[in-house]
Amino acid sequence: MSEILLIYAIIPLIKIAVIVLILSGAIAYLTLLERKLIAHIQVRLGPMRVGWHGLLQPIADGLKFLLKEDIVPAKADAFIFTIAPAISLIPAFLVFAVVPFGPPEMLQEVLRWTLSWFLDAATTERIAQNAIASGGYVTDINIAVLFVLSVSSVGILGVILGGWASNSKYPLLGALRSSAQMVSYEVALGFSIIGVLLVAGSLSLVEIVQNQQQEQIWYVFVQPLAFVLFFICGLAETNRLPFDLPEAETELVGGFHTEYSGFRFSLFFLAEYANMITVSAIGVALFLGGWLRPFPSWEWLWFLDLIPGVVWFLGKVFLLLYVFIWLRGTLPRFRFDQLMQYGWKIFLPVAMGNVIVTAGVLLAFL
Amino acid sequence: MMDFLRRIFFVDILKGLALTFRYTYRKVYTEQYPLEKPKLAERYKGAPRLNNDPVTGETLCIACDLCAEICPEDLIVVGSQRDPESRKKVLTHYTFDTSRCLFCGLCQEVCPTNAIELTQDFEIAAYDRRSMVWDRKRLEKGWDRIDFGKDYHR
Numbered sequence: 180m181s182e183i184l185l186i187y188a189i190i191p192l193i194k195i196a197v198i199v200l201i202l203s204g205a206i207a208y209l210t211l212l213e214r215k216l217i218a219h220i221q222v223r224l225g226p227m228r229v230g231w232h233g234l235l236q237p238i239a240d241g242l243k244f245l246l247k248e249d250i251v252p253a254k255a256d257a258f259i260f261t262i263a264p265a266i267s268l269i270p271a272f273l274v275f276a277v278v279p280f281g282p283p284e285m286l287q288e289v290l291r292w293t294l295s296w297f298l299d300a301a302t303t304e305r306i307a308q309n310a311i312a313s314g315g316y317v318t319d320i321n322i323a324v325l326f327v328l329s330v331s332s333v334g335i336l337g338v339i340l341g342g343w344a345s346n347s348k349y350p351l352l353g354a355l356r357s358s359a360q361m362v363s364y365e366v367a368l369g370f371s372i373i374g375v376l377l378v379a380g381s382l383s384l385v386e387i388v389q390n391q392q393q394e395q396i397w398y399v400f401v402q403p404l405a406f407v408l409f410f411i412c413g414l415a416e417t418n419r420l421p422f423d424l425p426e427a428e429t430e431l432v433g434g435f436h437t438e439y440s441g442f443r444f445s446l447f448f449l450a451e452y453a454n455m456i457t458v459s460a461i462g463v464a465l466f467l468g469g470w471l472r473p474f475p476s477w478e479w480l481w482f483l484d485l486i487p488g489v490v491w492f493l494g495k496v497f498l499l500l501y502v503f504i505w506l507r508g509t510l511p512r513f514r515f516d517q518l519m520q521y522g523w524k525i526f527l528p529v530a531m532g533n534v535i536v537t538a539g540v541l542l543a544f545l
Numbered sequence: 546m547m548d549f550l551r552r553i554f555f556v557d558i559l560k561g562l563a564l565t566f567r568y569t570y571r572k573v574y575t576e577q578y579p580l581e582k583p584k585l586a587e588r589y590k591g592a593p594r595l596n597n598d599p600v601t602g603e604t605l606c607i608a609c610d611l612c613a614e615i616c617p618e619d620l621i622v623v624g625s626q627r628d629p630e631s632r633k634k635v636l637t638h639y640t641f642d643t644s645r646c647l648f649c650g651l652c653q654e655v656c657p658t659n660a661i662e663l664t665q666d667f668e669i670a671a672y673d674r675r676s677m678v679w680d681r682k683r684l685e686k687g688w689d690r691i692d693f694g695k696d697y698h699r
Contacts, residue, residue, distance in 0.1 A: 219568075222573050
C-alpha cells in the first residue's frame with residue numbers, strides 16, 4: 180500500500196513541487212536574462228543597481244508587483260477579469276507534467292539512497308526500478324505531444340477572456356489579434372511536429388527521445404525543415420518578437436493586458452515566459468535529442484556522457500531561449516497582413532509538404 | 546533565383562543576427578555616472594575658482610576689475626580698497642553668480658594674474674538660488690567636490 184502511495188503520489192508530488200519552484204525561479208531570471216541581453220545588444224548595461232549586476236532585480240520586480248494596488252476597472256466583467264490570468268498561467272505550467280527533463284532512470288540512485296533510510300532493501304529496489312518514480316519527468320503519457328498541443332491551446336482562452344473582460348478597446352483588439360495569430364500558427368506548428376512523429380512513431384516525449392538515442396541521431400538532422408518551422412511557429416505562439424502583434428506597444432498600448440496591473444499582470448507575464456520555456460523544452464525533446472549529448476553517434480566524444488542528461492537538457496533549453504531573446508533584439512515587428520500571409524501561405528503549405536515528403540520517404544524506403 | 550534562395554535560407558535574418566551577436570559582447574557605452582566619473586575634455590570649463598599664490602597663500606587677484614568689466618552677464622562683483630600705506634588696491638570681496646554664468650571663459654582669459662580660473666568641476670547644483678552666488682571664501686576653496694562614496698547612490 181505504502182509502496183503504491185510512494186510511487187504514484189508522494190514522489191510525483193515532490194517532483195511537481197520541485198519543478199514548479201525551479202520553473203518560477205527560471206521565469207523570473209529569464210526576464211533578467213532578456214533585459215541584460217537586449218541591453219548588451221544595444222551596447223547598454225541593463226539593470227545594475229539591485230544586487231551585483233542586477234542579479235536581485237527579478238525579486239525586486241516580483242515584490243513590486245505584489246505590493247501594487249489591485250485594480251479592477253469599473254466597467255470590466257470582474258469575475259472573468261479575475262480568472263483570465265490564471266487561465267493563461269495554469270496551462271503554461273501544466274505542460275511541464277510531460278516534459279522529459281532526464282532519462283527514465285535519472286533518479287534511481289537518489290531514490291535508492293534516500294529510501295534505504297526508511298524502507299527495507301527489496302521495497303527500495305522495486306520503487307527505484309519503477310520508471311514512474313525514478314524518471315526525470317512527472318509522468319510519461321503515451322499521448323504527450325497531443326497533451327502539450329491541447330493544453331497549451333487553452334492558454335489562448337486566458338488571453339481572449341482577459342482582453343474581452345477588460346471592456347476596453349485596445350485589450351479587445353489585442354486579444355482578437357492574438358487569437359487569430361495563435362489559431363493560425365497552431366496549425367503549422369502541429370504539422371511541423373507531425374514530421375517528427377512520423378519518424379519517431381510515437382507520441383510520448385520520452386519515447387521520442389529514446390528513439391533518437393536508439394537511432395543515434397537528433398531529429399533536427401532528420402527533419403531540419405520541421406525544426407525551423409517549429410521554431411518560427413513557436414515564436415508566433417508565444418507572442419514573441421517578431422510576432423508580438425497582440426501586445427504591440429506602439430499600436431495597442433499593451434495589448435490584451437493593458438488594463439491589468441500588479442499581481443494579475445505579473446501572472447500574464449509569468450505565463451508568457453513560461454510558454455517560452457515550454458516551447459523551448461518541447462523543441463529540445465522533439466528535435467534536439469532531449470537529454471542526449473551532442474552527436475550521440477560519435478564514440479570518441481564519450482567524455483560528454485559524464486555530464487548528466489538533465490544538464491544537457493537544460494543547457495539546450497537555455498540555448499533556445501537565448502535565440503528567442505536574440506531574435507527579439509534583432510528583428511522588427513511584422514505587419515498583421517504579413518503575419519497572416521506567412522502563416523497561411525508559406526508556413527502551412529511548407530509544413531504540409533514536409534509531412535507528405537516524410538511520409539512518402541518512410542513508405543518507400545522503410 | 547538568388548533572391549529566392551536568400552529568402553528561403555533567411556540569409557538577411559542570419560546576417561542581422563550575426564551583427565547583433567557581435568554587438569552583444571562589445572564594450573558598453575553606458576557611463577554609470579555617480580559611481581563612475583565621466584571623462585571630460587581638457588578644455589571643459591566648469592565651476593570658477595579664485596586662485597591663491599601657492600607659496601604665500603595670498604590671493605593672486607589684484608582687484609583690477611577686468612573680469613567684471615568683460616563678463617557678458619555682469620555677474621562678477623569685485624570689491625576693493627586702497628591700502629593707505631602702499632597705495633595698492635586690495636581685494637575685499639569677490640562674488641561670482643554661478644546661476645547666471647554661461648561658462649564662456651572670458652574672465653579667465655582676461656585675468657592678468659590667472660587669479661580667476663574655470664575648473665573642470667561640474668557638480669555645482671544647489672538647493673536654492675541664493676547659494677548659487679559664490680562668495681570669495683567659496684571661490685577660493687575651489688574644487689569642492691562632494692564625494693558621496695559608492696554606497697550613497699545605491
